[in-house]
Amino acid sequence: MSSSRHHEADVALRDGSTVHVRPVRAEDAAAVQAFLKDLSPESIALRFFSSFPDLDRAVRWATEVDQHRYGLIATSNADHRVVAHAGWEREPDRPERAEIAFAIADAMQHNGLGTILLGQLIEAADQDGVAVLSAEVLPQNHHMLHVFRDSGIPVTTRTIPGVVLVELPTSRPPAAALEHFQSRYRVPSHSE
Secondary structure, three states: OOHHHHOOEEEEOOOOOEEEEEEOOHHHHHHHHHHHHHOOHHHHHHHHOOOOOOHHHHHHHHHOOEOOEEEEEEEEOOOOOEEEEEEEEEEOOEEEEEEEEEEEOHHHOOOOHHHHHHHHHHHHHHHOOOOEEEEEEOOOOHHHHHHHHOOOOOOEEEEEOOEEEEEEEOOOOOHHHHHHHHHHOOOOOOOO
């Protein structure tokens, strides 16, 4: 198991609040389920491409991690509620590629959390031998498309009917991309 699976950090968001980001664990299932149930109908539809997803299945996908699947949660430092989940799962026939998915609490959106989670997913994927992350994004999910395009990582997009396919490499970003990311989001070390 790679060291990325043990990485935890408190991160500052644009509004000055902080969240704790850590790898998800099986015992987080109830908290992840409560988080998903609290998402707005719009956020549910943008994440699951359905207004009525199978939340039990989504919770299993989010919390049952292994060498094929990795996930992170962000918890509020105020009350320790789950406020975001992000994860990737390797493609069965191409294990060097993985599909990623995000869900962020409505009140926490537009604060930089998606970009922070993306950066940590990329790092974990790279350490675990995943070379390319991909996502299927609904065209109306402008915010998620912006997160990918504004990450400082070279992103490839392709549109097929009803979906935008996004791909990004996981290899360490060039110094300019890393500097771009760090200038936008101060990520305090755990020792601060």
